[in-house]
Amino acid sequence: MTGTKRGGSFYDAPQVAERYLGHRHSGASSPNHVMEEPAFLEELGEVTGLRVLDLGCGDAAIAQVLLDxxxxxxxGLDGSAAMVDAANAALCGTAGRVEMADIxxxxxxxxxxxxxxSRLAFHYVEDIEPVLAALHGCLSPGGRIVFTVVHPVLTSHDSGVRDKRTSWVVDDxxxxxxxxxxxxxGTVTWFHRTIEDYVVALTRSGFSLSSLRECAPCEARFAGDADELARRLRVPLFLLLSGMRA
Ligand SMILES: C[S@@+](CC[C@H](N)C(=O)[O-])C[C@H]1O[C@@H](n2cnc3c(N)ncnc32)[C@H](O)[C@@H]1O
Known part of the structure; x- marks a missing residue:
């Protein structure tokens, strides 16, 4: 895949960032809101006094939560100019910073x-192990990494489902x-790895595995929409891993 555009460039195609951010912040209909974010926030733990790096930060909406x-x-680092603009707007007047850079x-x-x-960015990266090794090297002893990716069940195969998903084919x-x-x-390139591949890359990079989660839906975030909750209970969408530098 040498010579292929890196993941951030996808978000600079016309309307992609706008469309993504609209979907991302759409409340109970956003799977990020009802599945990924609750698991991510639970795994973050205590952040007081910590120096935080966010790779593929998007509009850096999480920055205010962390600063508060x-x-x-x-x-925050992001490879998309449109996302860096959105992050700069979100970080204006805060102590947070964003830079344009490829993971x-x-x-x-x-x-x-x-x-x-890193939330939902590492599946844009072809070779994840050198990235994890560089992250291990930049952390203080006892430092942690918490990241999410699109679940390998979804990245494995395109089931062709374009509307509301209630089932999924796993293949290849x-x-x-x-x-x-x-x-x-638009047409995006994601890199498929199995759950095992992610765990092996993390541990080979020197991290001890602290947690593995599949981001089951959080009932409290569905605003009473039982049908949407039932739908989200069917297919895993996100994988979360966290690790610690010894
Ligand atoms: C699905 S969005 C997630 C954004 C944010 N972390 C969130 O959860 O809202 C993926 C982000 O990763 C960025 N990204 C993808 N591949 C990248 C790469 N190779 N280097 C830097 N940023 C990248 C994109 O520009 C985009 O902002």
Whole structure:
């Protein structure tokens, strides 16, 4: 895949960032809101005094939550100019910062950060192990990483479902590699890895595995919509892993 545009560029195609952010912040109809975010916030734990790095930060909506919870600093990185603009708007007047950069190029001196987060960005990265190794190297001892990706059940195969999803076909599961999808009005490339691949990449990079979650829906976030909850109980959409630097 050398020479292929990196993941951030997808969000700079006309209307993609706008469409994505509209969907992302649509409340109970957003799977991020009812599935990914509750698990992510539970796994974050105490952030007071921590220097936080967020890879593929998008509009950096999480920054305010982290700053309000007392983190010492927040740096978001994103490869999309449109997303960096949105993040700059969200961070205006806060102590948070955002920079435009590709995840694949990340490097920082040892002990630069205490907590790395990345939400739904690592499945855009072809080779995740060098990235995880660089993140391990930039964390302070005892530092943590918490990240989410689109669930491998979904990235394995395109079932062709474009509307409300109630079931999914899993196929080519053990074939690691790129998958093209029609998504958010464009063609995106995601990189499929199995759950095992993610765990092995994390532990080979020097992290001890702290948690693995499949982000089951959080009933309290459905505003009483029982049908939507029932639908979300059918197919896993997100995988969360967290690890610690010894
Ligand atoms: C699905 S969005 C998630 C945004 C944000 N983390 C959230 O949860 O709302 C994925 C983000 O990752 C960024 N991204 C994808 N591939 C990237 C790469 N290789 N380097 C830097 N950013 C990337 C995109 O620009 C986009 O903002």
């Amino acid at each position: 919870a007392g983190c010492r600093s927040y740096l 694949e190029d990340f490097s920082a001196p040892p002990s630069s950060f205490d907590l790395v987060v 599961y053990f074939l690691q590699g790129p998958r093209e999808r029609e998504w958010m009005g």
